[in-house]
Amino acid sequence: MSDYDDSADGTPAPPRRRRLYGDSENSTPRYSSPDEAGESRSYRSSKLSNRHGSADRRQSCDSDNSEEERDKPYHGHSRSRSSSRADTPRSSHPPTPPAYKPLKLNYKQKYVLKGHRKGVAQVRFSPDGRWIASCSADGTIKIWDATNGKHMRTLEGHLAGVSTISWSPDSNTIASGSDDKAIRLWHRATGKPYPVPLLGHHNYVYSLAFSPKGNMLVSGSYDEAVFLWDLRARGQMRSLPAHSDPVGGVDFIRDGTLVCSCSTDGLVRVWDTATGQCLRTLVHEDNAPVTQVRFSPNGRYILAFTLDSCIRLWDYVSGHCKKTYQGHVNTKYSLGGAFGVGGTEGFIVSGSEDGDILFWDVQNKNVAQRVSGHEGVVCWVDTCPGPTGTIASGGLDGTVRIWVDVGDEETTANSQQQDERMGDEYPQEDVDNSMDGVEVENGANCFAEDTPRDNMSVDSTPERDATGQIPDKSMEH
Numbered sequence: 001m002s003d004y005d006d007s008a009d010g011t012p013a014p015p016r017r018r019r020l021y022g023d024s025e026n027s028t029p030r031y032s033s034p035d036e037a038g039e040s041r042s043y044r045s046s047k048l049s050n051r052h053g054s055a056d057r058r059q060s061c062d063s064d065n066s067e068e069e070r071d072k073p074y075h076g077h078s079r080s081r082s083s084s085r086a087d088t089p090r091s092s093h094p095p096t097p098p099a100y101k102p103l104k105l106n107y108k109q110k111y112v113l114k115g116h117r118k119g120v121a122q123v124r125f126s127p128d129g130r131w132i133a134s135c136s137a138d139g140t141i142k143i144w145d146a147t148n149g150k151h152m153r154t155l156e157g158h159l160a161g162v163s164t165i166s167w168s169p170d171s172n173t174i175a176s177g178s179d180d181k182a183i184r185l186w187h188r189a190t191g192k193p194y195p196v197p198l199l200g201h202h203n204y205v206y207s208l209a210f211s212p213k214g215n216m217l218v219s220g221s222y223d224e225a226v227f228l229w230d231l232r233a234r235g236q237m238r239s240l241p242a243h244s245d246p247v248g249g250v251d252f253i254r255d256g257t258l259v260c261s262c263s264t265d266g267l268v269r270v271w272d273t274a275t276g277q278c279l280r281t282l283v284h285e286d287n288a289p290v291t292q293v294r295f296s297p298n299g300r301y302i303l304a305f306t307l308d309s310c311i312r313l314w315d316y317v318s319g320h321c322k323k324t325y326q327g328h329v330n331t332k333y334s335l336g337g338a339f340g341v342g343g344t345e346g347f348i349v350s351g352s353e354d355g356d357i358l359f360w361d362v363q364n365k366n367v368a369q370r371v372s373g374h375e376g377v378v379c380w381v382d383t384c385p386g387p388t389g390t391i392a393s394g395g396l397d398g399t400v401r402i403w404v405d406v407g408d409e410e411t412t413a414n415s416q417q418q419d420e421r422m423g424d425e426y427p428q429e430d431v432d433n434s435m436d437g438v439e440v441e442n443g444a445n446c447f448a449e450d451t452p453r454d455n456m457s458v459d460s461t462p463e464r465d466a467t468g469q470i471p472d473k474s475m476e477h
Contacts, residue, residue, distance in 0.1 A: 111149035120394030126171040137161035177205030220247030227309040249292035264289035291334040328352035340383035351378025
């Protein structure tokens with residue numbers, strides 16, 4: 001990431017002309033169905049479909065040759081076709097697939113990390129799994145050692161609460177978005193910011209995501225826009241006329257060719273990063289506000305978090321909602337979750353406004369486990385890359401908590417010994433000793449008072465009035 005350290009003069013981008021949805025050929029009318037969206041631009045569906053390849057093709061074989069193969073002589077004795085069929089029983093039914101085993105999880109709280117003075121908006125594991133970054137309404141970003149929970153350093157420089165963070169693919173750079181309308185890049189090893197912030201949004205920066213190659217950054221803001229940034233040139237590459245309400249979440253697909261965005265206008269949109277074209281618009285019949293989106297690890301689906309206490313899995317190629325996960329409470333705050341793997345089966349994990357963390361079996365939509373620990377809203381949950389299965393959560397109680405799947409209770413001791421060995425594999429970096437007040441506890445019940453900012457805390461989506469509109473208010477701090 002050092003190749004763009006010394007570039008850019010930091011001049012804010014000129015004001016962009018807002019585009020009306022009715023006049024934009026790149027957008028889809030707000031209340032159009034996914035099928036109508038596909039019909040209006042036929043090339044959009046075909047382009048998305050081509051990304052995943054054509055359907056599986058079955059190899060055709062000559063029936064006569066197949067019969068000859070069955071009639072070949074064995075041990076020098078020839079068999080007739082009739083005798084071959086008589087001697088070899090043939091089942092009239094296809095083989096029964098192995099029975100699906102329901103997901104079994106046994107997550108326990110391992111560490112409670114204290115230090116933030118206000119609510120924690122997001123927690124993110126680094127791509128290499130070694131670090132956890134957390135951001136807070138107190139305006140800081142903290143870095144923790146994922147193996148033992150030690151506080152490494154605090155990143156300070158934003159003038160207001162920090163709502164979103166994202167790791168670069170090499171785990172050496174952190175991007176942060178703040179209510180001060182700025183995006184900053186930070187060196188993880190030193191905790192120092194890059195000289196010039198990325199400026200251009202006219203309102204709170206609420207969501208960020210690095211591209212898989214680390215050369216681009218996508219941002220979503222309360223100014224209803226999605227920006228693509230060229231990090232080597234340190235400038236804005238493209239502005240997408242994304243939504244008619246604040247943008248709650250953005251994400252890159254695993255190969256970097258697509259970006260998805262969501263908004264409290266109820267829409268999820270898929271964009272071509274090369275052209276800026278809107279390839280698909282997804283909207284559920286209930287039109288619930290969408291607060292976060294994530295591509296699935298295989299890139300075939302989009303997970304959307306909505307303010308009707310539902311999490312929906314969309315097949316964005318066909319435009320259909322495949323599964324809906326329920327059981328948690330989410331009607332006010334912008335909650336975030338992630339995909340994970342337990343054993344050989346996949347799960348989805350999310351926080352809840354009642355203080356719980358829920359795990360769903362991806363296949364059958366059942367709640368596989370519910371755990372408690374936070375006091376108040378659990379704003380964000382992230383899963384560690386790799387086979388460890390560790391997850392981290394952050395909430396309005398100001399704490400970051402690390403959870404591990406201990407399996408059977410008798411394996412807990414072995415799991416702890418393994419974690420200690422993992423900690424010895426990495427060279428220890430200097431710890432920021434100025435944060436002596438940070439505590440690491442096991443099973444502690446911690447609570448730190450957090451005062452939301454008016455009706456719009458750094459962790460929440462805006463409250464709406466009786467007409468469903470977001471009150472217009474000054475954004476100056």
